[in-house]
Amino acid sequence: MDLRQLEYFLAVVEHGGVHRAAAALRVAQPSLSQSLRRLERDLQTDLFHRVGRGLVLAPAGEALVGPARQMLRTLGSAYDAVREVRDLEAGRIDVAALADLSADPAAIWVAQFRVANPRVSARIEERGAVSQVAELVPPASARSA
Amino acid sequence: MDLRQLEYFLAVVEHGGVHRAAAALRVAQPSLSQSLRRLERDLQTDLFHRVGRGLVLAPAGEALVGPARQMLRTLGSAYDAVREVRDLEAGRIDVAALADLSADPAAIWVAQFRVANPRVSARIEERGAVSQVAELVPPASARSA
């Protein structure tokens, strides 16, 4: 079973025919017809009764409508959730470095980073020894993500 | 986005690595690796941080776990719902026929049907004229499915 097949299946159900559904989806009719066939083959049952030159939902098709709608809704929310964290990606980043590093390379890197990620605030901590730098990062148990 | 990609993604998350997930899914490691890459390309963001020789969830990956689980759950329920109506397919069927038809062919057809579909009860109504047969089928507004 494939999400695209479910999308096409629902389009056929809602538009009441392959022809209208294909026009709404901007695809060719044979593509929809083949997709339905594959879906029916996968489910080992007919989803529509072929009556005359039209289609009417078979019992198995009715059983599929609900789950199919829910899956496509969840699909949309999945894209939304990912897009949100991808686009916003806001937060704060702390850069700890030894003093001599912070002078030349680190400051430039941070500057470039801030230009590239304007929604993230950056801060530099200077320390003289490696052990002091290490103390600045909290233990794993206290980190969130 | 593809349901198979989501299944693989969740397997990697839950088993904590491509190697273990591939073993659990009985597929080759490169297939999983490619699947993850394609999913990340589709979503235009990294789902994991590649740290050392392991993978840890990136923010976008965390956002995807919930919807992915829900979609796979719904996928299972969709298969179940379809299988139920396909296998059981219980109900009642009424056969209306003219008297001379009910004698020879119809009775044999019904008998064969009952052998093939033991969960469906069948009944034969005999009538003398076509108009009387037609009266037995309720109007479309009264039919359920």
Add this chain to the structure above:
DNA sequence: GGCCGTTACGGCCTCCGTAATCATG
């Protein structure tokens, strides 16, 4: 060197479109 993840490549299947066929009103 061993382990784990990632390309590289070849085969198979799915998906789509165009063209042709069939059935129905």
Add this chain to the structure above:
DNA sequence: CATGATTACGGAGGCCGTAACGGCC
């Protein structure tokens, strides 16, 4: 005939496996 659904067929892309490569312990 006109409409709508279904095959026939060729090309593009996805998925999987085997083989080869790269990077940490």
